[in-house]
Amino acid sequence: xxxxxFDVFRISFSGELAYEVNVDASYGHYMWETLMAAxxxxxxxxxxxxTMHVLRAEKGFxxxxxxxxxxxxxxxxxxxxxxxxxxxxxxxxxxxxxRADTARGDRKQLVGLMTEDPNVVLAEGAQIVDGSAGRGAGxxxxxxxxxxxxxxxxxxxxxxxxxxxxxxxxxxxxIALALIEGGLAKEGQVFHAWDGGAMTAAKIVxxxxxxxxxxxxxx
Amino acid sequence: MSxxxxxxxxxxxxxxRAKVAFAPYAQSPLHDFGLAGKxxxxxxxCGVWMNELALLGYVIVRGDASDHAFVxxxxxxxxxxxxxxxxxxTPFAQGVALWQAPDEWLLVCAxxxxxxxxxxxxxxxxxxxAQVVDNSGGLTMVYLTGAQQVTLLxxxxxxxxxxxxxxxxxxxVCGKATITVFRHDDxxxxxxxxxxxxxxxWRLLSKxxxxxxxxxxxxxxxxAHPVLRLA
Numbered sequence: 001x002x003x004x005x006f007d008v009f010r011i012s013f014s015g016e017l018a019y020e021v022n023v024d025a026s027y028g029h030y031m032w033e034t035l036m037a038a039x040x041x042x043x044x045x046x047x048x049x050x051t052m053h054v055l056r057a058e059k060g061f062x063x064x065x066x067x068x069x070x071x072x073x074x075x076x077x078x079x080x081x082x083x084x085x086x087x088x089x090x091x092x093x094x095x096x097x098x099r100a101d102t103a104r105g106d107r108k109q110l111v112g113l114m115t116e117d118p119n120v121v122l123a124e125g126a127q128i129v130d131g132s133a134g135r136g137a138g139x140x141x142x143x144x145x146x147x148x149x150x151x152x153x154x155x156x157x158x159x160x161x162x163x164x165x166x167x168x169x170x171x172x173x174x175i176a177l178a179l180i181e182g183g184l185a186k187e188g189q190v191f192h193a194w195d196g197g198a199m200t201a202a203k204i205v206x207x208x209x210x211x212x213x214x215x216x217x218x219x
Numbered sequence: 220m221s222x223x224x225x226x227x228x229x230x231x232x233x234x235x236r237a238k239v240a241f242a243p244y245a246q247s248p249l250h251d252f253g254l255a256g257k258x259x260x261x262x263x264x265c266g267v268w269m270n271e272l273a274l275l276g277y278v279i280v281r282g283d284a285s286d287h288a289f290v291x292x293x294x295x296x297x298x299x300x301x302x303x304x305x306x307x308x309t310p311f312a313q314g315v316a317l318w319q320a321p322d323e324w325l326l327v328c329a330x331x332x333x334x335x336x337x338x339x340x341x342x343x344x345x346x347x348x349a350q351v352v353d354n355s356g357g358l359t360m361v362y363l364t365g366a367q368q369v370t371l372l373x374x375x376x377x378x379x380x381x382x383x384x385x386x387x388x389x390x391x392v393c394g395k396a397t398i399t400v401f402r403h404d405d406x407x408x409x410x411x412x413x414x415x416x417x418x419x420x421w422r423l424l425s426k427x428x429x430x431x432x433x434x435x436x437x438x439x440x441x442x443a444h445p446v447l448r449l450a
Contacts, residue, residue, distance in 0.1 A: 024356035025414050026245035026274060034243075 013052055015059030015210075017217050054166045057177060060112065060207035067110060067163040067177050073102055077110045078184060078207070108160050111183035112207040113193070115200055118173030121165055122202065126195035128160040128180050162193055168209065175209050176202065245330075247273035248359050248417035258437035266367035266431030269424065270438065272409075272450040276314070276333030277358045278326040280340060282349035292343040296336070297326075308388050308401050310445035317388055317401060317411075325399075327411070329449045330355060359417050361424070362438065362447070364407035367431040372400065372408065374427045383408065394423045403446055 012018040023031050036044055053063070062068055062077060074083050075097060083097065096102060115122060160180035168175045180191065183204060192199040206212065249271045261268040282289040284303050294300050297311040302318045309316045313336060314328035328336055333355055340351045363371065372380040378391040380400065388401035396416035401409050412420050425433055441447035 024245070024353075026247065026356050027243055028356075029246045029250075030243045 012217055013061070014055035015061060015214070015217055016055070017219055053164075054168060057164045057166055057175060058168050058170060058210045060110075060177070060209065062110065062177070063164070067179070072108070072110075072179070073097055075102070076107055076179075105185070106182040108179040108181055109183040110163075110207055111178055111180050111187070112205040112209060113162065113165075113176040113178050113191075113202040114205050115174050115176075115193075115202045116190075117200070120200055121167050121174040122162045122176045122193045122200060123195040124162055124165050126162040126165075126193040126200075127158040128162065128178055129156045129192050129194055129199070130159050158194075159191070171209060177207055180204065245274050247271060248414040249273065249421055251418075252421060254435050257435040259434065260439075261364060261434060261436045264432065265434035266365050267363070267371050267428040268365040268434045268436040269361050269363045269428075270436045271421075272360045272362055272446070274330050275355070275360060275449050276326075276328040276330045276336065277354040277411075278328070278333065278336055278340070279319075279352040279354050280324045280326060280349070281322055281352075282344065282347065283322060286347075289344070289347055289349055292347065292349075293340065296339040296343050306387050306389060308386055308403070310403075314449055315401075315403075315445050317399065319390070325354075325411075327360070327446070327449065357414050358411055359414055360446075361410045361412075361421070362407055362436070363410060363424075364436060365431075365434070367428075368408055371424065371428050371431065375423055380408070393420055396420050396423075403444065409446055 007022040009020040009022070010018075011020050021031060021035070036046075038044075056063070068077065073096075074080060083093075085094075101107075113122065160178055160183065162176050162178045165174065165176040167173070176193075178193075180186065186204050187206065188204065190201055190203050193202055254270055258270055280293065280301070282293070284290065284301065290300060297313075297316065299309055299311045299316070301316050301324050302309040303321075305318055305321075307318050311326075313332045314326060317325040317327065319325050326336065333353065337351055337353055344351065369380045372378075372393075375393050376391050376398070378389050378400075383389060383400060383402050385402045385404050388399055390397065390399045392398065393410070393412065396412055396419055398420065399411040401411075403409070410420070438447055438450070
């Protein structure tokens with residue numbers, strides 16, 4: 001064998017059925033050409049990291065450091081399923097998840113956002129303000145928290161931020177991920193994203209926009 | 220929510236089974252420079268001569284140099300003791316052993332000798348706290364000769380390259396890339412660097428060599444030379 005090590009990993013960054021192939025880099029060109037030739041009948045195509053990032057966002061897969069920071073717990077991400085509480089003993093990190101601050105119901109939690117206008121792609125970093133105060137006579141697009149279009153006298157504060165935002169070619173519309181206070185319990189509610197002097201109405205939805213059952217990778 | 224223009228079939232039926240022959244080839248990271256086609260025997264026309272010694276075997280060995288069992292085990296495989304003097308190089312039957320750190324060495328051998336070398340070391344060190352790692356895909360080597368060999372390196376690195384003596388090595392930087400340089404004799408200097416920086420290092424050396432004239436060298440077979448005979 002010309003390869004001393006040839007590893008195939010069934011692993012997926014984007015929730016599709018996917019593999020990583022590791023070979024001695026000297027054989028990288030050969031491996032690439034061979035896979036492209038073998039995949040020709042399936043319309044194989046290369047794609048880059050920008051595409052990969054959109055694909056993972058469609059699936060609701062986070063990027064640590066972009067959709068999270070050091071304050072975000074697995075519970076906040078709706079990933080409590082990954083933390084076993086069935087052990088007869090404690091484990092490192094268990095106590096931190098049960099402290100007064102981490103057990104609060106109004107912590108910032110990962111949600112999906114869909115703008116009312118599917119052609120509007122929210123700015124990453126846009127602040128989320130509470131929809132109950134933000135939807136005044138001006139409708140979805142106002143001119144700022146204290147100017148026209150906003151219910152008079154309603155003080156607004158940030159309840160979160162947009163962490164990832166893209167146009168999804170597959171869905172034919174924009175999608176976003178956000179961290180919003182108590183967001184896991186607010187699916188279906190409309191909030192507003194504030195950026196660049198404009199308010200954009202967006203509804204909280206599941207962060208998994210495509211294939212929630214995981215059919216594509218469980219084949 | 221779904222886009223009717225895009226549909227993913229659950230099952231793709233191949234119309235015709237692709238026939239792809241298993242004929243793997245290895246490419247050096249400097250493959251696209253076409254160095255083999257440009258090589259000629261060094262003469263006095265250029266101040267700098269260099270070429271890649273492509274696709275060699277690179278094996279990292281780690282262990283405790285003060286542990287006699289480790290030292291003996293490695294010696295049974297290589298036939299020599301690993302160098303324990305910092306910054307030195309020791310030839311062995313299949314290549315050269317480069318001191319990297321008090322507990323780390325880099326073995327350079329022919330690519331074809333790599334697997335036997337690794338298998339021998341792994342067997343000899345099986346019961347010990349030691350490590351043998353194949354790094355062959357990650358590194359490459361350039362041999363630099365000519366009257367201006369040291370001048371060239373002085374342009375691209377901070378080290379006093381004129382101080383490099385036969386049998387000695389230095390790990391330093393070439394522009395922004397880490398390189399290891401070593402001498403076997405006064406004829407030339409070997410440069411080892413990462414595959415991922417190979418394009419950068421080669422272009423930097425080529426550009427820096429321009430004022431002195433750069434020749435791509437075809438090196439004569441050197442069966443007695445511990446490094447040149449590996450290529």
